[in-house]
Amino acid sequence: MRIALSVKDLAYETAPIDLRPEVNAQRSPEYLALNPEGLVPLLIDGTRAFSQSLAIIEYLEETHPQPALLPRAAADRARVRALSLLIACEMAPLNNSGVLSYLRGPPLSADESEVNGWYARWIARGFEALEQEVQALSGDGAHMFGTAVTLADVCLVPQMYNARRYRCDLEPYPRLRAIGAHLEALPAFARAAPERFAPA
Numbered sequence: 654m655r656i657a658l659s660v661k662d663l664a665y666e667t668a669p670i671d672l673r674p675e676v677n678a679q680r681s682p683e684y685l686a687l688n689p690e691g692l693v694p695l696l697i698d699g700t701r702a703f704s705q706s707l708a709i710i711e712y713l714e715e716t717h718p719q720p721a722l723l724p725r726a727a728a729d730r731a732r733v734r735a736l737s738l739l740i741a742c743e744m745a746p747l748n749n750s751g752v753l754s755y756l757r758g759p760p761l762s763a764d765e766s767e768v769n770g771w772y773a774r775w776i777a778r779g780f781e782a783l784e785q786e787v788q789a790l791s792g793d794g795a796h797m798f799g800t801a802v803t804l805a806d807v808c809l810v811p812q813m814y815n816a817r818r819y820r821c822d823l824e825p826y827p828r829l830r831a832i833g834a835h836l837e838a839l840p841a842f843a844r845a846a847p848e849r850f851a852p853a
Contacts, residue, residue, distance in 0.1 A: 663717060669850065710722065722804045736786060737808045776812075776821045787829065795832060796836075810836050
């Protein structure tokens with residue numbers, strides 16, 4: 654969400670939610686009153702609250718259409734959405750903090766090597782498919798689709814960041830690594846980097 658806000662040059666205020674298991678601020682009564690899902694991110698626009706990353710980004714796309722994150726042609730929009738959904742629905746949910754915490758706790762009681770193996774498996778499965786897709790869909794080797802930033806790029810960068818954080822092997826994905834490096838160097842992406850929002 655932060656990347657989309659930054660790409661569209663929209664001003665916003667952040668309200669960090671402490672997701673550490675010992676805090677679980679996303680499960681507090683105050684937060685659940687705003688978002689009964691108990692998940693992040695959450696966008697509050699005036700009196701309305703919006704949850705789910707892709708829904709938020711599509712809301713931003715519809716309310717602030719420039720610069721566009723979706724191509725004009727319907728078929729191209731479908732391709733970009735498919736790339737985005739592969740990341741947001743097939744990879745990210747299996748590796749989110751709630752799933753990883755469940756793996757660690759009873760009754761599964763997985764150790765860290767097992768949890769990391771779980772994480773790496775879903776990263777590899779998704780990235781293998783994406784690496785093949787971008788061979789055909791990237792127009793310049795610097796973007797997931799075509800030659801401009803799209804919703805798919807907005808989804809890729811956080812997943813690449815998390816893969817590095819969990820020390821996943823990214824060597825088999827040279828196209829994704831090149832795209833990720835290009836995107837992370839763009840000012841709009843750099844402004845939204847997680848390090849800039851880490852607690853002091």
